[in-house]
Amino acid sequence: VSNSNGTIGDHPVDDLAAYxxxxxxxxxxxxxxxxxxxxxxxxxxxxxxxxxLATLTSDEAPPAAIWQRVTAGIDAAGLLDxxxxxxxxxxxxxxxxxxxRPDPLRPxxxxxxxxxxxTDEATGPEVDDAVGTVHSLxxxxxxxxxxxxxxxxxxxxxxxxxxAAVTGGAVGYAVGSSSDDDADxxxxxxxxxxxxxxxxxxxxxxSGQPVAKVVADQDGAFVVLSxxxxxxxxxxxxxxxxxxxxxxxxxxxxRYGTNTVAFRLPPTITELAIxxxxxxxxxxxxxxxxxSGSVTRS
Amino acid sequence: VARGGHGEQAxxxxxxxxxxxxxxxGEQSHEALGEIYRRHGAAVWSVAKRVCPTAExxxxxxxxxxxxxxxxxxxxxxxxxxLRAWLVARAHSRAVAAARSERDPRxxxxxxxxxxxxxxxxxxxxxxxxxxIDQLPSVERDCILLxxxxxxxxxxxxxxxxxxxxxxxxxxxxxLLNLRQAQEAExxxx
Numbered sequence: 001v002s003n004s005n006g007t008i009g010d011h012p013v014d015d016l017a018a019y020x021x022x023x024x025x026x027x028x029x030x031x032x033x034x035x036x037x038x039x040x041x042x043x044x045x046x047x048x049x050x051x052x053l054a055t056l057t058s059d060e061a062p063p064a065a066i067w068q069r070v071t072a073g074i075d076a077a078g079l080l081d082x083x084x085x086x087x088x089x090x091x092x093x094x095x096x097x098x099x100x101r102p103d104p105l106r107p108x109x110x111x112x113x114x115x116x117x118x119t120d121e122a123t124g125p126e127v128d129d130a131v132g133t134v135h136s137l138x139x140x141x142x143x144x145x146x147x148x149x150x151x152x153x154x155x156x157x158x159x160x161x162x163x164a165a166v167t168g169g170a171v172g173y174a175v176g177s178s179s180d181d182d183a184d185x186x187x188x189x190x191x192x193x194x195x196x197x198x199x200x201x202x203x204x205x206x207s208g209q210p211v212a213k214v215v216a217d218q219d220g221a222f223v224v225l226s227x228x229x230x231x232x233x234x235x236x237x238x239x240x241x242x243x244x245x246x247x248x249x250x251x252x253x254x255r256y257g258t259n260t261v262a263f264r265l266p267p268t269i270t271e272l273a274i275x276x277x278x279x280x281x282x283x284x285x286x287x288x289x290x291x292s293g294s295v296t297r298s
Numbered sequence: 299v300a301r302g303g304h305g306e307q308a309x310x311x312x313x314x315x316x317x318x319x320x321x322x323x324g325e326q327s328h329e330a331l332g333e334i335y336r337r338h339g340a341a342v343w344s345v346a347k348r349v350c351p352t353a354e355x356x357x358x359x360x361x362x363x364x365x366x367x368x369x370x371x372x373x374x375x376x377x378x379x380x381l382r383a384w385l386v387a388r389a390h391s392r393a394v395a396a397a398r399s400e401r402d403p404r405x406x407x408x409x410x411x412x413x414x415x416x417x418x419x420x421x422x423x424x425x426x427x428x429x430x431i432d433q434l435p436s437v438e439r440d441c442i443l444l445x446x447x448x449x450x451x452x453x454x455x456x457x458x459x460x461x462x463x464x465x466x467x468x469x470x471x472x473x474l475l476n477l478r479q480a481q482e483a484e485x486x487x488x
Contacts, residue, residue, distance in 0.1 A: 017471035022394040023445035047379035054383040058424035062343030070364040
């Protein structure tokens with residue numbers, strides 16, 4: 001039994017139990033996180049709590065739409081049939097959400113794995129923080145708002161943004177260079193660039209050469225990279241907001257130096273930069289920026 | 299268990315363990331991800347649905363959990379417990395975050411009493427889980443249901459129940475240990 005401080009010896013056992021239920025406030029949670037990094041006994045106790053809680057689940061089959069959305073980012077060639085989850089056969093996609101999303105996510109490269117990644121190891125708390133951040137940056141309602149049928153990919157992109165961002169803090173998605181969406185997104189970006197008010201920022205490299213433009217119109221914001229070097233396999237460009245005390249990842253831009261990538265540009269952002277990162281992205285930029293620039297809004 | 303699901307066809311009778319499946323997901327095996335979803339998708343869904351205020355949010359949470367597994371399978375450490383427990387914990391964290399961000403402080407000017415809320419949360423559990431929870435002393439049951447299903451931080455639970463926050467935390471721990479003990483006594487293994 002714990003003492004009046006909720007501890008046994010140095011072990012914050014009562015807080016640990018509340019932690020397992022996600023019922024601590026931020027400061028308490030961080031303290032437990034800190035303790036867990038060096039306490040084997042508490043890690044074991046926490047694992048036990050999680051096992052206990054996992055027995056309180058039930059076996060109701062999830063809506064089929066979920067599996068479709070999970071696999072939406074996997075190349076079409078590798079798509080699976082929906083597996084039957086749990087003992088009940090998977091139901092037809094008849095949930096309200098599925099009905100609202102007649103074409104939830106086209107099975108294209110719209111949600112690449114590298115866009116869905118973002119942070120490094122041991123980021124449990126950070127990921128959860130990202131949930132809050134993302135909900136404030138990209139309200140769920142907005143992510144779910146479809147446009148005309150000809151812009152289905154945008155709705156898909158928005159859904160991916162939420163998924164990608166929540167997965168690891170990256171708020172962007174790369175458009176594959178082999179996808180036929182390229183023409184779509186490229187022409188949108190071109191059209192946006194044609195509108196003088198459409199170019200929001202030019203990002204220059206360290207020698208002052210323009211290597212990226214940020215363009216936006218009513219369809220969304222795009223980074224148009226041109227003239228950056230293609231990166232080797234395993235590396236990718238990462239877009240950052242430098243507005244605020246710390247750089248915030250806006251998403252991965254892929255490894256090609258000439259490329260167009262859609263991303264969400266929150267209205268408060270005024271400074272942008274691009275770094276070179278591992279494909280999975282970084283929580284904070286570790287090297288020099290390859291390019292940077294300011295956003296101007298008319 | 300239903301026969302003929304994709305995973306079972308893919309893996310036949312020689313079913314790999316969850317750890318091997320996660321390793322295969324790390325090698326980009328979509329079949330492995332499908333098999334994991336087949337095994338644990340319902341558990342993840344049930345937690346997300348219980349905690350999230352809307353089915354739409356629950357679907358988002360469910361998707362995020364498996365997207366995370368797909369993109370960062372190394373986050374699962376088999377030495378720290380089962381895959382199912384890890385997935386359920388990830389789903390719960392995300393569901394609580396989603397539920398709290400959706401909660402409108404202006405809405406619900408007359409929130410239900412703790413008693414009503416506890417009963418509602420108990421009703422969301424399936425029969426086995428409810429029976430297990432109901433065997434706990436009432437303060438342990440109430441603290442676990444308000445925190446785990448209701449998504450309330452300990453401070454809120456303390457206010458709802460009119461007990462000190464320290465009591466909430468120690469009750470949660472005692473309740474979890476009692477549940478574990480009861481499950482071990484019954485030989486529950488899932």
